[in-house]
Amino acid sequence: MKELYDELIGFLKRKEPESQSPEGLTDKIMHAIQKEDVRKLPYISLMANEKQWNLYRAVRVITTTAAAMLIIFLISEQWEMNRKLNRLQNELISSQLFEEHNKYPSRSEKIQQVLYEFTEDAATVGLETNSGEAIRINRKSLNYLLNKIQELEKENISYRTKLLQTNSDSIQFIQK
Amino acid sequence: MDQQQADSLIINSASGDMVSFRKLVEMHQSFVFAIAFRMLCDEPDTEEVVQDTFVRVWKNLSRFNHEMRFSTWLYKIAVNLCYDKMRSRKLRLNHVPFSIEGLILGNLPSQENVETTYINREQAEIIRYLTNTLSPQQRIVFSLSELEELSVEEISEITGMTPNKIKSNLYCAKQAIRKKLEKIEERRTSYERTL
Numbered sequence: 172m173k174e175l176y177d178e179l180i181g182f183l184k185r186k187e188p189e190s191q192s193p194e195g196l197t198d199k200i201m202h203a204i205q206k207e208d209v210r211k212l213p214y215i216s217l218m219a220n221e222k223q224w225n226l227y228r229a230v231r232v233i234t235t236t237a238a239a240m241l242i243i244f245l246i247s248e249q250w251e252m253n254r255k256l257n258r259l260q261n262e263l264i265s266s267q268l269f270e271e272h273n274k275y276p277s278r279s280e281k282i283q284q285v286l287y288e289f290t291e292d293a294a295t296v297g298l299e300t301n302s303g304e305a306i307r308i309n310r311k312s313l314n315y316l317l318n319k320i321q322e323l324e325k326e327n328i329s330y331r332t333k334l335l336q337t338n339s340d341s342i343q344f345i346q347k
Numbered sequence: 348m349d350q351q352q353a354d355s356l357i358i359n360s361a362s363g364d365m366v367s368f369r370k371l372v373e374m375h376q377s378f379v380f381a382i383a384f385r386m387l388c389d390e391p392d393t394e395e396v397v398q399d400t401f402v403r404v405w406k407n408l409s410r411f412n413h414e415m416r417f418s419t420w421l422y423k424i425a426v427n428l429c430y431d432k433m434r435s436r437k438l439r440l441n442h443v444p445f446s447i448e449g450l451i452l453g454n455l456p457s458q459e460n461v462e463t464t465y466i467n468r469e470q471a472e473i474i475r476y477l478t479n480t481l482s483p484q485q486r487i488v489f490s491l492s493e494l495e496e497l498s499v500e501e502i503s504e505i506t507g508m509t510p511n512k513i514k515s516n517l518y519c520a521k522q523a524i525r526k527k528l529e530k531i532e533e534r535r536t537s538y539e540r541t542l
Contacts, residue, residue: 175528175531175532176524176525176528179473179477179528180493180494182470182473183385183470183473183474183494184494184496186470187377187381188380188381188384188385188393188467188470188471189377189380189381189467190376190377190380190390190393190394190397191390191467193373193376193377193380196376196380196394196397196398197369197372197373197376199394199398200372200376200397200398200401200402201365201368201369201372203398203401203402204365204368204401204402204405205365207402207405207406
């Protein structure tokens with residue numbers, strides 16, 4: 172059995188198999204290689220247009236950068252606007268709070284209030300005349316009225332000063 | 348042609364010189380053909396593999412590692428292509444003509460006066476008969492070891508298999524072939540008894 176195995180292997184080794192047409196095979200190989208080279212040509216022609224590709228890439232980069240910058244600019248503008256609106260809102264809130272905590276009645280309201288006090292005061296009763304346009308008032312009541320008006324004036328001055336201190340920007344803007 | 352000339356041909360080919368590459372192909376073509384044919388046992392497939400091998404060589408010559416032998420590199424490419432081919436046409440190998448047994452039982456033809464085509468056909472039929480039940484890996488190892496007479500280290504470098512795997516594949520291949528030959532022997536003895 173070993174003899175048969177050796178005999179077969181020996182037979183196979185004795186002569187190498189050969190191509191029927193070695194030259195034809197060489198030609199086929201060279202033809203295949205040339206075909207491979209031809210396949211590479213479109214790539215080479217693309218490389219020749221490298222300048223155009225560079226231009227295209229440059230335009231793309233510029234437009235992309237411009238778009239990005241525009242977006243950044245819009246975002247920053249929005250942010251700045253929000254910041255200003257918030258500031259204005261805060262100022263308005265603070266001025267409202269100031270007014271809520273410090274209620275300053277108007278001049279006419281204050282005088283009206285004083286006049287009502289007169290009617291309730293026993294010292295002023297009986298001073299009314301027939302004419303609805305004129306009133307008679309004693310010296311004490313007149314002094315009281317004048318004192319109240321003076322207090323009101325003082326209050327108004329202090330209110331304006333405080334307003335000037337807290338909302339200086341708004342007042343300056345209004346003045347302009 | 349000495350090694351220096353071969354090296355200069357490789358360098359020239361790598362720079363795109365077709366004439367040098369043609370010489371390189373002419374030098375190594377028969378050797379690649381023999382390896383591929385012993386594995387594939389089919390001439391058109393073998394020619395295709397030889398062609399693909401040299402196309403790959405042409406494409407990758409610039410990356411060729413000059414520390415490696417050119418023939419080893421060729422072996423590597425050719426064996427890989429043969430392996431792919433064998434896997435793709437697995438079923439075709441199973442068909443073996445019955446006349447092969449007659450060929451083995453009778454006298455093997457002498458080499459001197461026989462046409463190349465006839466030798467190729469005979470060799471193909473014998474190898475196909477012996478190895479048709481082997482896996483592609485076993486076929487490769489058997490072919491490289493028994494027919495090309497390469498060492499385990501060389502086979503390992505070409506195929507990337509470990510020496511132990513090569514040895515086990517070779518053992519299995521030999522066992523399978525011997526079993527087939529045993530059957531033939533039995534038939535021969537029974538035939539002789541009837542005479």
